Amino acid sequence: MKLEAAKAQFIQTWGSLATQWGINKTMAQIHALLLITPDPISQDDLMEELSISRGSANMNIRELIDWGLVDRVIKPGERKEFFLAEKDIWKVFRQIVKERKKRELEPLLKVLEQLKAVDGEKKNREAKAFTDTIENIQKFVGQADKSLDTMIKADENWFWGNLIKLIK
Amino acid sequence: MKLEAAKAQFIQTWGSLATQWGINKTMAQIHALLLITPDPISQDDLMEELSISRGSANMNIRELIDWGLVDRVIKPGERKEFFLAEKDIWKVFRQIVKERKKRELEPLLKVLEQLKAVDGEKKNREAKAFTDTIENIQKFVGQADKSLDTMIKADENWFWGNLIKLIK
DNA sequence: TAAAAGTTTCAATAACTTTTGAAAGATTAG
DNA sequence: CTAATCTTTCAAAAGTTATTGAAACTTTTA
Numbered sequence: 568m569k570l571e572a573a574k575a576q577f578i579q580t581w582g583s584l585a586t587q588w589g590i591n592k593t594m595a596q597i598h599a600l601l602l603i604t605p606d607p608i609s610q611d612d613l614m615e616e617l618s619i620s621r622g623s624a625n626m627n628i629r630e631l632i633d634w635g636l637v638d639r640v641i642k643p644g645e646r647k648e649f650f651l652a653e654k655d656i657w658k659v660f661r662q663i664v665k666e667r668k669k670r671e672l673e674p675l676l677k678v679l680e681q682l683k684a685v686d687g688e689k690k691n692r693e694a695k696a697f698t699d700t701i702e703n704i705q706k707f708v709g710q711a712d713k714s715l716d717t718m719i720k721a722d723e724n725w726f727w728g729n730l731i732k733l734i735k
Numbered sequence: 736m737k738l739e740a741a742k743a744q745f746i747q748t749w750g751s752l753a754t755q756w757g758i759n760k761t762m763a764q765i766h767a768l769l770l771i772t773p774d775p776i777s778q779d780d781l782m783e784e785l786s787i788s789r790g791s792a793n794m795n796i797r798e799l800i801d802w803g804l805v806d807r808v809i810k811p812g813e814r815k816e817f818f819l820a821e822k823d824i825w826k827v828f829r830q831i832v833k834e835r836k837k838r839e840l841e842p843l844l845k846v847l848e849q850l851k852a853v854d855g856e857k858k859n860r861e862a863k864a865f866t867d868t869i870e871n872i873q874k875f876v877g878q879a880d881k882s883l884d885t886m887i888k889a890d891e892n893w894f895w896g897n898l899i900k901l902i903k
Numbered sequence: 904t905a906a907a908a909g910t911t912t913c914a915a916t917a918a919c920t921t922t923t924g925a926a927a928g929a930t931t932a933g
Numbered sequence: 934c935t936a937a938t939c940t941t942t943c944a945a946a947a948g949t950t951a952t953t954g955a956a957a958c959t960t961t962t963a
Contacts, residue, residue: 570862573853577869580846587839589757591951605864610910620953625911646908646961654868656875671755678748685741694738696773700822701745707824714898730882754949759921778940788923793941814931814938 574603578617593619594627598636598652607640607649635662657723665719672712679705742771746785761787762795766804766820775808775817803830825891833887840880847873 578599585595596617601608608616614624628650631637636659640649653659682701685694718726746767753763764785769776776784782792796818799805804827808817821827850869853862886894 568853570853570865573850574865577850584839584843587757589755603865603868605860623952656871671752675752682741682745685736685738692773697738697742697771700771703824710895727878791922
């Protein structure tokens with residue numbers, strides 16, 4: 568397989584996987600291209616390689632920087648900005664978990680906490696089932712939240728090493 | 736907070752969370768309603784409660800059954816079908832992981848395997864960076880895949896208990 | 904300071920996804 | 934068998950999300 572074809576397929580695969588996870592396809596494709604390219608790339612080159620417009624490139628690059636997955640790089644003597652992705656997949660993964668946790672799990676926990684305060688007077692079947700489910704979800708999400716916190720701080724070898732010990 | 740309001744908020748929260756994860760909002764809302772309702776519900780009641788059409792209800796219910804999150808229930812003497820959701824969140828979570836793993840991780844591993852076979856003759860900087868990244872992703876995804884396999888089989892208490900011990 | 908080079912914004916448009924509901928297809932009771 | 938009841942399908946419509954590209958803005962150079 569030729570390098571160009573392999574690159575193209577990786578970019579496309581990464582992009583379609585992303586859409587299944589609620590992530591913008593173009594953003595994932597830019598990320599994919601940066602992941603497999605050793606040197607920093609300019610916005611113009613990204614636009615060229617992926618056939619995307621200036622606006623889209625700019626917006627998605629900014630989002631990637633926001634997620635902490637891509638860094639702006641200034642080359643001495645060059646006017647343009649260049650972009651470089653973190654290549655260590657474990658770090659990338661932790662960064663994504665960290666962001667999603669902050670954006671999703673934490674707000675969810677707040678909502679669940681409120682929902683427990685449903686009028687408890689009438690301890691009927693319906694109200695009981697509702698609070699039971701909410702409390703179970705809350706426990707589950709709370710536990711996941713804590714575990715992820717630890718994982719974010721953990722070192723890759725330590726984490727996998729222990730997990731593998733645990734599951735063997 | 737009144738039960739009806741709390742239910743409505745839970746359904747809405749679950750639905751919008753789902754869209755962030757690439758899951759159809761209506762499907763998640765149906766799931767949410769079934770989660771907090773102790774008894775089986777008919778399609779007509781689902782349509783009524785969530786204000787959705789017959790077609791959408793049917794399609795999304797089928798998808799939920801496909802995901803193994805909802806069961807069809809036949810009530811003796813009734814012509815209609817009723818639907819009931821698994822209430823144990825740990826089981827729900829494992830089921831979702833199992834499905835996504837099958838639908839996404841396993842195909843991804845196949846693609847990655849192919850991509851490693853990039854023309855290796857020219858061991859240039861670019862080709863090197865590409866295969867390095869692909870191999871790293873492959874290792875990572877492969878490890879995750881195995882760990883998830885074990886998790887799927889694990890019992891809740893066993894899993895959390897050990898994970899908490901591990902991370903403390 | 905003016906022109907050049909680069910970056911960002913945003914309204915219009917395109918692409919994609921979901922929903923609708925009427926029609927066709929099943930199944931059951933009588 | 935056939936009428937009644939319930940379920941499924943699917944093409945059109947609505948709704949949602951992403952992309953475009955020209956214009957506005959900012960920074961740098963000379």
